[in-house]
Amino acid sequence: MLPLDGGCACRAVRYRMAGAPLVVHCCHCRWCQRESGSAFALNAVIEADRVALLDGEPEVVHTPSESGRGQRIARCPACRVALWSHYAGAGPLFSFVRVGTLDDPDALPPDIHIFTASKQPWVAIPPGAKAVPAFYDRKEVWTAGSLERLQAMLPRIEAWRTAQQGAAG
Numbered sequence: 001m002l003p004l005d006g007g008c009a010c011r012a013v014r015y016r017m018a019g020a021p022l023v024v025h026c027c028h029c030r031w032c033q034r035e036s037g038s039a040f041a042l043n044a045v046i047e048a049d050r051v052a053l054l055d056g057e058p059e060v061v062h063t064p065s066e067s068g069r070g071q072r073i074a075r076c077p078a079c080r081v082a083l084w085s086h087y088a089g090a091g092p093l094f095s096f097v098r099v100g101t102l103d104d105p106d107a108l109p110p111d112i113h114i115f116t117a118s119k120q121p122w123v124a125i126p127p128g129a130k131a132v133p134a135f136y137d138r139k140e141v142w143t144a145g146s147l148e149r150l151q152a153m154l155p156r157i158e159a160w161r162t163a164q165q166g167a168a169g
Ligand SMILES: [Zn+2]
Pocket: 008, 009, 010, 011, 012, 013, 076, 077, 078, 079, 080, 081
């Protein structure tokens, strides 16, 4: 199954995920519905340095987000398909890869459905699937391996946040 390759519709941008994601979110929030023009977003969360570009260079578009701090969406500069985004919390260190852009999107079903309080009423969550009305506690959902990977990233996340505060102040 690994590595997982993907890309945009016109194939100008191609990428490779070097390993399994930390977690896969199926997000039913209204913001994801608006951005995708669909019922939910399916995002594989992974350390950004585990996503390698094979071809092309995405253009990063600053997009409003629910937190008010915005997200940066990496899009193909030609066909504009969104490939992944970076959220304000951990900035450029983590990529939320759009699972639908993988060559084999079936490889990454969601680990959890989030923000189901705003899910469109016709969407039925599969029986037995993890689902929460808003967000969740990572310790209850992520695998031990993913939590260790997050732990390993903490110094870099802290350094990035400190640099951000310096830039803002
Ligand atoms: Zn393209």
